[in-house]
Amino acid sequence: MQRLAIAVVAALALLGACAAPLAADPQTAPPTGSTAQTSGSAAQPAAGWYELARTPGEAGPAILLGHVDGLNKxxxxxxxxxxxxxxxIEVPRKDGTTARFRVRKTEQIAKSGFxxxxxxxxxxxxxLRLITCGGSFDRAAHSYRDNVIVYATLV
Known part of the structure; x- marks a missing residue:
């Protein structure tokens, strides 16, 4: 069994190239065509939290995004x-506690079929949902063609 500890940075910025389509209301709305983007660079050792989703440990899905690579690292x-x-998966919370999740499944899926x-x-x-880019790299678009998504439940 693997264990992953994740450092989380500030809420995600909107309109990026890597990651995942956003829903205006994460509970009901279809994607708007915008995307969520991790903050900083691939060298930054932290994932970003999608602020319109739940915080890790609250009822509902918490969504964290992170770079798969960048700057040749x-x-x-x-x-x-x-x-x-x-x-x-362990995610530190603002109150000093740690939310622990167990992976239910991991999938790689084309961004067009998010x-x-x-x-x-x-x-x-x-x-918890962890999302990054994956699959082959489209040099013309400067982006990976797929997303890797991990689905996990609170332990």
Missing amino acids: PGIFFRLKELVAGDE PTEAVYGDTAEPE
């Missing part, structure tokens, strides 16, 4: 695709 989520069901409802849709229990 691995990013915070470089090995995200290696997480499998049963692995644990599973908006599965990522942003409301859940009765606290859940």
